Every structure is written in C-alpha cells, then in structure tokens.
Amino acid sequence: MALTTYVEAIRQGIWEEMERDERVFILGEDVGIYGGAFKVTEGMLERFGEMRVIDTPISESAIVGAAIGAALMGMRPIAEMQFIDFISCAFDQITNFAAKNRYRWGAGVPIVIRGPSGGGVHGGPYHSQNPEMYFVHTPGLKVVAPATAYDAKGLIKAAIRDEDPVIYLEHKYLYRRIKEELPKDDYIVPIGRAAVRREGKDLAILTYGAMLYQALEAADVLAREAGLQTEVVDLRSLLPLDKDAILSAAKKTGKVLVVHEDTRTGGIAGEIAAIINEEVFEYLDGPVLRVTAPDTPVPYSPPLEEFFLPNKEKILKAARQLAAY
Amino acid sequence: MSAVLRRSRKSPAKDGPAARRDIPPGMRPPPLEPMRNPGLSRARLLDMHRFLRLNRVLEDQLSALYRQGKIVGGLYSSLGQESISVGTACALEPGDLLAPMIRNIGSLLVRGVPPLSLFLQFLARHAAPTAGKDGTLHFDDPGRSIIGPISVLGTLIPVMTGAALAARMRGESRVALTYIGDGGTSTGDFHEGLNLAAVLGLPLVLVVENNGYAYSTPVDRQFAVDSLAERGPAYGIASESVDGTDVLAVYAATQRAAARGRGGGGPTLLECRAFRRRGHAEHDDMWYVPRDIVAAWEQRDPIDRFESFLVEQGHATKGDLRSVEENLAAELDETARQALGSPYPPPEETLRGVYAGGD
Numbered sequence: 001m002a003l004t005t006y007v008e009a010i011r012q013g014i015w016e017e018m019e020r021d022e023r024v025f026i027l028g029e030d031v032g033i034y035g036g037a038f039k040v041t042e043g044m045l046e047r048f049g050e051m052r053v054i055d056t057p058i059s060e061s062a063i064v065g066a067a068i069g070a071a072l073m074g075m076r077p078i079a080e081m082q083f084i085d086f087i088s089c090a091f092d093q094i095t096n097f098a099a100k101n102r103y104r105w106g107a108g109v110p111i112v113i114r115g116p117s118g119g120g121v122h123g124g125p126y127h128s129q130n131p132e133m134y135f136v137h138t139p140g141l142k143v144v145a146p147a148t149a150y151d152a153k154g155l156i157k158a159a160i161r162d163e164d165p166v167i168y169l170e171h172k173y174l175y176r177r178i179k180e181e182l183p184k185d186d187y188i189v190p191i192g193r194a195a196v197r198r199e200g201k202d203l204a205i206l207t208y209g210a211m212l213y214q215a216l217e218a219a220d221v222l223a224r225e226a227g228l229q230t231e232v233v234d235l236r237s238l239l240p241l242d243k244d245a246i247l248s249a250a251k252k253t254g255k256v257l258v259v260h261e262d263t264r265t266g267g268i269a270g271e272i273a274a275i276i277n278e279e280v281f282e283y284l285d286g287p288v289l290r291v292t293a294p295d296t297p298v299p300y301s302p303p304l305e306e307f308f309l310p311n312k313e314k315i316l317k318a319a320r321q322l323a324a325y
Numbered sequence: 326m327s328a329v330l331r332r333s334r335k336s337p338a339k340d341g342p343a344a345r346r347d348i349p350p351g352m353r354p355p356p357l358e359p360m361r362n363p364g365l366s367r368a369r370l371l372d373m374h375r376f377l378r379l380n381r382v383l384e385d386q387l388s389a390l391y392r393q394g395k396i397v398g399g400l401y402s403s404l405g406q407e408s409i410s411v412g413t414a415c416a417l418e419p420g421d422l423l424a425p426m427i428r429n430i431g432s433l434l435v436r437g438v439p440p441l442s443l444f445l446q447f448l449a450r451h452a453a454p455t456a457g458k459d460g461t462l463h464f465d466d467p468g469r470s471i472i473g474p475i476s477v478l479g480t481l482i483p484v485m486t487g488a489a490l491a492a493r494m495r496g497e498s499r500v501a502l503t504y505i506g507d508g509g510t511s512t513g514d515f516h517e518g519l520n521l522a523a524v525l526g527l528p529l530v531l532v533v534e535n536n537g538y539a540y541s542t543p544v545d546r547q548f549a550v551d552s553l554a555e556r557g558p559a560y561g562i563a564s565e566s567v568d569g570t571d572v573l574a575v576y577a578a579t580q581r582a583a584a585r586g587r588g589g590g591g592p593t594l595l596e597c598r599a600f601r602r603r604g605h606a607e608h609d610d611m612w613y614v615p616r617d618i619v620a621a622w623e624q625r626d627p628i629d630r631f632e633s634f635l636v637e638q639g640h641a642t643k644g645d646l647r648s649v650e651e652n653l654a655a656e657l658d659e660t661a662r663q664a665l666g667s668p669y670p671p672p673e674e675t676l677r678g679v680y681a682g683g684d
Contacts, residue, residue, distance in 0.1 A: 025494070051494055057524055062517035065483020066490055069501075072465070072472055073422075073491035092514075096477050097484065103679050104459040105473055139679050163681035 004182045007175035009149040010114075011040050013156035014078060016186065018048055021076060024160055025052040028063055028080030037082050038116055038175060060089035067111045068098050076160055081115030084169060085129045098165040099140030112159045116172035117145075118210055118261060119309055123172075124300035130209075130262040130293075135167045136239045136271075142191055143239040145169040147212040149180045151236055154189030162191060171210045192237045194245035200229035203322055204249035206272060207259040208235040211310060215259055218315040228323055238268055243275060250276045254285035255322045259315055264292040286325030291318045349545040351552065352537045352618060354625045355568050355598055360634045363577040367640050373415055373572060374635060375649055377628050380407040380431035382653045383440055386661055387447055391607045395665065397449035398460050402603040403428040405570065408627035409504075409534050409597045411435055412575030417502060417583060422488050424472040424481045424503040425462050428534065428601075432504075433462060436469045440657055444664035457670035458678075470499075478509035482518030482531060489527040489586075500583045502530040508539020508547055510556075519592065523560045528586025530579065530593050534569065536601040541613045553596045562592045569597030570627040573634075599627070 004012065018024045025048075026041055032055035035042030045053040056063050060081060067077035081087045087094070090113070098109040119128035135141050142164055146152040152170070159166035197212065198219050205215045212234050219230035233249050235242065250256050256276060258269035273288035291310045299305050362370070384402055391400045403410060410431030414423060425432045430443060445453035446460055454464035465473040472488060474481055481503045489501035505515060510533060522529040533553045537544060550556065557564020563585055567574045575597055582593035600622035604611040635641045677683060 054490075054525075057517070057520055059483075059517035059521055061514050062483040062486065062521040065480060065514065065518060066487030066521060069472070069484035069487025069489075070491035070494075071487075072484070073488050073495075075491045075494065077487070092477055093480060093483065096475050097480055100475070102681065105455050105464040106678065107465055107467070108681050142680075 001181045003179040004149050005176050006146075006149045006152045006178040007038060007040060007170075009153035009182060010156050010170060011042065012182075013153040014040070014160070015044065015047070017157055017160045018044070018052065023074065024076040024078065025054065025070075026078040026080060027054040027056050027067065029056060029058055029082045031055060031080050036080060038172065041080070060086050061093050064090035064093040064098070064111070064113060067113070068093060068101075068109050071109045071111045072107055076110055078112045078114060078160065081113065083127050084115040084117040084131055085126045087113065087115065087131055091134070094135065094141070094165070094167070095138045099138045101140075102164065103140060108163045109165050110163050111165050112156070112168055113165070114156070114159075114168035114170060116175070117169040118171040118173055119298050119305060120173040120210060122300060122302055122305060123298070125297040128298035128305075130169075130260075132167070132169060132238050132262060133266055133268065136268060140164065141239060142166045142237070143169070144191055144237045145171070145209045146189075146236060147171070147174065147209055147234050149178055150182060151189050151195070153182060154187055155191065155236065158188040158191050161188065166191065169209070173210045189236065192240040192242055194236055194242035195234045196231065196245070197234050198230065198232040200231035201253060202228045202230060203255040203257065203319060204231040204233060204253040205257045205259055205315065205319070206233045206235060206246060206249060208238065209261060211259045211261050214310060214312045214315055217312045218319060221312070221316055222319055222323070226323065230319070235268075241268075241272070241275070246272055246275060247280050250280045251283045254283055255325060256284075256288045257291065257315070257318055257322055258288065259291045259310055261293055261310060263295050264290065265295050267292050286322050289318050289322050291315050348615060348618060349543060351535070351544055351598075352600075354570070354600070354621055357625070358568065358571070358574075360571055360573050360630065362638070363573060363580070365573075365576075370635060370640055373411060373576070374631060374641070374646065375653075376411045376415070376431060376435050377407050377572065377631060378650050379434050379440070379653050380411060381628060382650065382657055383430065383434070383443065386657050387444070388607060390447070390661065396447050399606040399608070400447065401427045401461070401606050403430060405602040405622060405626060406534060406536055406599045407431050408572035408631070409532065409569045409575055409599060412572040413502060413532050413579045416576045416579035417500065420470055420497070420499050421583065422470050422472060422485065422492070422499055422501040424474060424485050424501075426474055426481070426504040426506065426509075426534075427462060429504055430462060433471065436466070436471055438466060438469065438471070440660050441664055444661055445667060448664055448667070449669065450664065450667040451670035451674065452667050456674055458674070479505065479512030479514030479518070482514050483521060486518050486522040486525070486527055486529055489522065489529050490525060493527065498587055500528045500530055500586045502532065502579070502583070504532045504534055506539060507533065507535040507537070507544050507553065508542060510553055511547055519560055519562070519594065522592040523562045526589065526591040528583070528592070530582045530586060530595060532579070533594065533596045535596055535598050537618070538601050538605075538611075538614060540605040540609070554594060557594045560594070562594060563590065564594040564596070566596040566598065569599035570625045570630060572627055572631050
C-alpha cells in the first residue's frame with residue numbers, strides 16, 4: 001500500500017474539501033502556479049482555477065482580512081501563511097476581527113489560517129517559530145497542531161468544516177519525514193480531542209507536534225532501561241484543550257511531564273500544570289514538570305538550535321527525575 | 326478620560342498647537358461650488374434630506390443622553406459630515422455591501438437600521454444588536470448587507486475586499502463600500518487592502534472622510550500629499566476628491582465609483598473633504614483646533630446648504646423642512662424613552678457565544 005507523507009496528507013485534505021464544497025478556496029503568496037513554497041497547493045490551480053486558488057501580494061493582513069470578508073459572505077476560505085512566522089503581520093485581523101466577531105454580533109468567521117511552523121531545519125529566528133500561544137490566549141480562535149499524516153488530513157478537513165476560525169499549525173520538520181497509510185474514505189479528526197499514542201501507568205508525557213516523536217523514543221528507552229511504562233498523549237488541539245484526556249492521564253499515572261518545542265514562559269505546559277493542580281491535585285505523586293525550549297528566539301547555527309530544541313535526552317532527564325518521586 | 330478633561334481646561338490656546346499659524350491648506354474649506362442635481366426626483370431629494378436630518382437629530386439626542394451620563398462609553402459625532410454618510414449610502418444599490426466606520430450612523434439609517442437599535446447599542450442594553458457585548462455602530466446586519474466595523478482602523482478595507490471577492494466568485498454584481506478617516510489612511514491595512522483590491526480588480530469603493538483631524542493630529546502630521554486622491558494613481562486605480570459638504574456631489578461621485586466597479590473598472594478611492602466640527606468624541610472639547618477653522622466650516626454646513634438648495638429649486642419650503650425636523654425630534658424622543666426602559670443584559674450573557682454552539 002502507498003504511504004502518504006504529512007505534507008501530502010494536508011494537500012489531499014484541502015483538495016478533497018475543495019471537491020466537496022465549492023465555497024472552499026485558498027489564497028496566499030505563491031499558492032497558484034508555484035503550488036506553494038512547500039507544495040501544499042500543488043496542482044490546485046490547474047484543477048480548481050484561479051478564482052479558487054488565488055495568488056496574492058505579500059500582504060498577510062490583507063490575506064486574512066479578505067478571508068474574513070469572504071467568510072462573512074458565506075465562503076470557506078483557507079489563508080496560507082508562507083511561513084507561520086509571518087502570521088504576526090496578520091495579528092490584528094486574526095485576534096481583533098476573526099476571533100471576536102461571533103461574540104460581538106453573532107456572525108462566525110469560518111476561516112482556516114495555516115502554514116509551516118517549528119524548528120529543526122536551521123531556519124533561524126524567522127522561519128522556525130511556534131506562535132501557538134499568541135492565539136491560544138485569544139478566546140474565539142481554535143488552534144490545532146497535528147503530528148501524524150492521519151491527523152494532518154483529518155484535522156485540516158475538520159478545520160475547513162468548522163464554524164469558527166482555526167489556526168492550523170503544520171510542523172515543517174514532519175512534512176516529508178512522516179508518512180503512513182491513510183484510509184481511502186472521507187474522515188475527519190475532531191478538533192479538541194487528544195490521542196493516546198502509547199499506554200502506560202508509571203508516568204505520562206503530554207506533548208504535540210514534532211516533539212511527539214522525541215517523547216515516543218524517550219518512552220522506549222524508559223521501558224528498556226527501567227521497565228517504566230510511560231503514557232504518551234498527543235494533544236493535537238491546543239485550543240480547545242482536551243481536558244478530559246489531560247486529567248485522565250494525570251489520574252492514571254500521578255506523574256506528568258509536559259513537553260513542547262515552544263518557549264517556556266507562557267507555553268501551554270504552564271496552563272496544563274495549572275489545570276492539573278486545580279482539578280486532580282490529590283492524584284499527583286510529584287510535581288508537573290516541563291521540558292521546553294528556553295526563553296530565547298530560535299537560533300540559526302546548528303549547535304545553537306540543537307541546544308535550543310527539546311529532544312529525547314532532555315526528556316529522559318526530566319522523566320527520570322519525575323519517576324524518582 | 327478625566328486626564329484629557331483636566332488637560333483641556335488647563336491648556337491655554339496660545340501655548341498649544343491651537344496657536345499654529347501654518348494651517349495646512351487642505352484643512353480650509355474647498356472653493357464653494359453651486360450644488361447640482363444629478364437627476365434625482367423630488368421624492369428622492371426629500372428622502373435624502375430626511376436622512377440628513379434624522380442623522381443630526383439622532384446624534385443630538387445621543388449627545389443629550391451622554392451629558393446625562395446615560396451613554397455607556399464614547400460617543401462620536403458626525404456633525405458637518407452627515408452628507409458623506411447619506412450621500413454615499415443613497416448612491417448604492419440595496420444589495421451592495423456597506424461597512425460603516427464610527428461616524429457613519431447616517432449610512433446605517435439610509436440602509437434602514439431602526440434608530441431604536443442604535444439607541445440600544447449606545448445604552449448597552451440586552452435587546453441591542455450586540456446584546457451589550459459591544460457598543461456604538463459595531464454590529465452587522467446581513468439582511469441589510471451591512472458588515473460591522475471594529476475599533477482598529479483600516480481593518481475593514483481588506484475585509485470588504487474579501488467580501489467583494491466572495492460576491493464575484495458567486496457571480497453577484499455587488500459593490501463593496503467602506504469608509505476610512507484621514508488618520509486611518511496611515512495604517513498598513515489601508516495599503517494592503519487597497520492594493521489587493523486593485524490587483525484583483527474588485528469593485529471596492531473606499532471613501533476617505535478627510536475631516537482635518539485624527540483625534541488631535543492634524544492632516545499635515547498624517548500625510549504629505551495635498552489631497553488623498555493623489556494616492557489613487559499610485560495604486561493604479563481611479564480616484565476623485567469632492568466637497569464632502571455637498572451631499573449631491575458625494576452622491577454623484579459614489580455613483581460613478583459604483584458604476585465603475587460594477588463595470589469591471591476596479592476600485593475607486595473617493596476623498597470627501599469636510600471637517601470634524603466636534604471633538605474626537607464627546608469628552609473632547611478640541612481645544613487644539615483653531616476656532617477660525619471651525620467657524621469657516623460652520624458656514625459650509627451640509628444640511629443648511631442642502632436645505633437652501635431645496636428651497637431655491639422649489640422642492641420644499643422652509644416650513645416643510647422645519648416640520649421634518651420637528652417630527653423627527655418627536656419620534657426619536659419616544660424611541661429614546663423606549664430604549665431607556667429596556668433592560669441591561671444579565672451578567673451570565675458574558676459567557677455566551679464565543680464559539681458556535683456556545684448558546
């Protein structure tokens with residue numbers, strides 16, 4: 001059976017939604033004839049025409065603003081950010097217009113804003129960022145970050161069908177490194193639902209995006225060297241968070257480690273630790289620990305970036321510390 | 326707000342920018358041209374007059390409520406600019422898309438938004454279009470093809486570009502019109518939105534209300550061109566500058582722009598020159614504005630001008646026009662009373678409606 005890469009899964013998901021619903025269209029920089037900087041929209045111009053695959057000027061705010069206007073008219077736009085780092089240029093349209101519209105006067109803004117996020121490819125400070133928490137802090141938005149090809153496809157389809165604005169973060173490190181066999185039939189992955197990737201009773205690692213694979217490798221080592229059974233939970237959705245999944249992992253293991261590639265202060269780990277504290281404190285056998293990037297921009301040079309990014313070794317160190325409680 | 330009031334009392338005009346001698350030439354009223362009927366029937370002319378008057382009477386009443394402490398938050402006057410809201414909105418087809426900015430209550434009235442809804446918005450009541458979650462003109466009305474603004478300036482320009490794009494994708498011949506002030510033309514979204522509309526050839530009509538000041542900042546601190554219409558050629562689009570106190574000139578220019586857009590001629594940048602004769606909002610006594618400039622623009626009051634025109638052309642008598650005003654004032658008195666009797670939202674309304682399905 002053919003294996004589908006993570007990036008191809010995103011492309012398939014968008015393609016199928018454009019076939020299914022003529023209200024769906026895509027706009028962004030170089031999405032047309034070039035097929036997108038990472039080829040997510042390859043072939044779409046030929047198939048769907050320039051009315052539905054729209055090359056725009058380098059104007060992220062106008063790309064999102066126009067998507068909002070079209071969504072208010074009943075369309076289902078997908079706005080591509082060539083790199084998610086540039087989403088900052090559209091911050092106002094996203095946080096002030098798209099996010100607040102339904103609350104203010106009842107009209108939802110069903111748009112998807114998607115683009116490549118994350119480090120590990122030596123992209124430096126402006127091609128490696130993880131901007132999720134700017135948006136997780138904005139009521140009215142949804143934020144998802146798939147780690148598998150299956151989820152990449154299922155979540156983009158769910159995002160397109162969602163009635164509210166969704167920020168869809170594609171980890172560029174995973175684009176062509178991750179592949180799997182996908183179902184032929186139409187499916188979605190519901191937004192707001194985490195997935196348990198490995199069952200375990202001794203400790204739980206909660207993570208998302210590219211860090212899932214570091215966590216799974218660490219869990220293998222913990223099983224081999226110490227016989228520890230580690231539960232690994234892929235959050236998949238950061239807003240809304242799957243509180244039930246978080247709380248059940250905490251209750252089951254009593255020891256929770258949160259891992260994210262995003263920087264430390266104000267990262268989702270802090271929020272998760274607070275939820276666990278408030279709701280299941282009596283189940284805990286140790287503190288909720290974090291493994292995250294340090295509070296710096298993403299550096300460029302390989303040894304610096306390697307130092308910056310969380311990895312299996314850093315996870316193991318924290319996991320051993322937690323296991324000792 | 327109190328800091329602003331204190332400063333305004335203490336600042337003598339001779340020390341402040343009000344003493345500036347170099348009034349930018351663009352801030353003086355343009356040469357007075359006689360008003361010309363662009364072919365409107367008497368009924369349409371009188372309709373337009375009624376909307377102008379309704380705009381002013383409604384704002385007078387809101388201002389009175391503000392002074393009584395009943396308005397929640399700020400109140401922004403369009404005194405002397407009513408002609409821009411009314412002239413532009415009257416020139417559109419009913420299906421055309423319109424997005425007002427803060428001084429375009431008149432545009433909403435032309436579109437048929439009931440004055441009661443507007444009172445309720447400013448009074449933050451539960452029955453208001455936003456149920457008390459937002460105020461002022463910040464609401465949409467899909468049935469009237471109205472898209473609502475947010476406080477951030479310029480954002481509506483890309484949004485209305487997208488609305489026009491969606492209409493074109495569906496094969497609908499709908500023009501999208503929105504407004505921006507002189508100050509708002511300095512934002513990034515002004516450039517991004519107008520340029521995107523130009524590149525895609527969309528029927529966007531962007532009305533610039535050049536009213537001399539953005540809060541306390543005069544136009545010569547906002548841009549270095551004489552007329553904002555000069556920016557049209559830079560975007561490769563049509564542009565025009567009209568006397569914004571002449572409701573018929575505004576109407577005719579909007580009609581030209583809308584026809585151009587409908588015919589595939591792309592966006593138009595339409596500068597309407599007028600003056601903000603009150604402060605940025607009601608709390609602001611605009612001590613920083615030279616009084617002689619205000620006086621010069623008071624002589625160009627758009628409603629006085631239009632009423633003189635109507636009388637001179639034999640469309641109405643002074644008595645007719647006065648009774649329009651009196652009737653509107655009586656009607657709105659009653660509407661205001663009704664709005665004041667309407668309850669505030671229950672506190673738990675706070676949690677509703679952030680997401681679809683959230684009540």
